[in-house]
Amino acid sequence: MAKIRLFIDHPLAQGQGVALTPDQAHYLGSVMRQGPGDALLVFNGRDGEWLARIERLAKRGGDLVSLRQSAPQRNPPDLWLLFAPIKKARTDFIVEKAAEMGAARIVPVQTDHTNSERIRQDRLQAHAIEAAEQCGGTFVPEVAELTPLGRLLDGWDPARRILWADEALAGPAATLAALPRGPWAILIGPEGGWSESERARLGALAHVTRVSLGPRILRADTAAVASLALWQAALGDWG
Numbered sequence: 338m339a340k341i342r343l344f345i346d347h348p349l350a351q352g353q354g355v356a357l358t359p360d361q362a363h364y365l366g367s368v369m370r371q372g373p374g375d376a377l378l379v380f381n382g383r384d385g386e387w388l389a390r391i392e393r394l395a396k397r398g399g400d401l402v403s404l405r406q407s408a409p410q411r412n413p414p415d416l417w418l419l420f421a422p423i424k425k426a427r428t429d430f431i432v433e434k435a436a437e438m439g440a441a442r443i444v445p446v447q448t449d450h451t452n453s454e455r456i457r458q459d460r461l462q463a464h465a466i467e468a469a470e471q472c473g474g475t476f477v478p479e480v481a482e483l484t485p486l487g488r489l490l491d492g493w494d495p496a497r498r499i500l501w502a503d504e505a506l507a508g509p510a511a512t513l514a515a516l517p518r519g520p521w522a523i524l525i526g527p528e529g530g531w532s533e534s535e536r537a538r539l540g541a542l543a544h545v546t547r548v549s550l551g552p553r554i555l556r557a558d559t560a561a562v563a564s565l566a567l568w569q570a571a572l573g574d575w576g
């Protein structure tokens with residue numbers, strides 16, 4: 338039984354040849370000790386999961402052929418995660434967990450108290466891909482570039498509601514089941530929390546629902562996972 342799962346940015350169909358990148362060839366050959374004739378599972382985020390066979394493998398490239406679909410494409414509900422990046426390892430953790438928890442899109446936002454001014458979008462995207470490879474998913478959430486919160490709210494489509502986790506509300510946790518279904522975004526603040534001007538702006542928007550995540554103040558990475566779990570259980574695909 339093939340165990341290796343690889344994300345491949347290439348169309349997949351019966352008998353489709355797939356060229357490997359140097360990184361993928363290195364991973365399969367040198368890291369996983371695979372060779373021609375060996376089987377693996379591949380997915381591209383659109384066409385489901387496919388059983389594939391290695392046709393040729395060299396140091397800097399190689400070819401696969403996709404044989405048959407082994408699982409259908411499964412997309413998460415239309416839920417985005419908006420979060421303020423924190424320290425590198427914890428930001429990596431948030432992206433990995435958001436991909437596992439079924440976020441459809443991940444948007445790092447710059448807030449008044451954001452500790453990090455820069456992110457490596459390509460590294461974060463690679464973490465989302467790795468998470469999908471590990472957890473058996475066929476979908477990879479896109480990681481956006483860092484966007485200032487104000488600009489994000491200026492261009493926001495109010496049809497997508499925002500679930501705003503505000504630590505000032507810490508107390509009995511929100512029950513989300515009564516909220517409307519449809520497109521949502523969860524918004525998690527940085528370790529420094531929300532500023533008063535952010536609270537004023539977010540609090541005035543009709544498409545924003547302010548929620549508590551329970552009586553304890555959670556670190557931002559914990560808050561991201563907890564809110565994704567609450568949302569998936571009440572309004573998403575856990576039910």
Ligand code: SAH
Nearest residue numbers: 502503504507525526528529530550555560
């Ligand atoms: N420095 C702040 C805590 C920030 S926690 C303080 O000491 O008050 C980081 C983020 O996690 C918050 O901005 C919020 O979005 C979320 N969060 C953590 N605990 C929460 C809670 N109990 N209820 C709602 N949101 C919470």
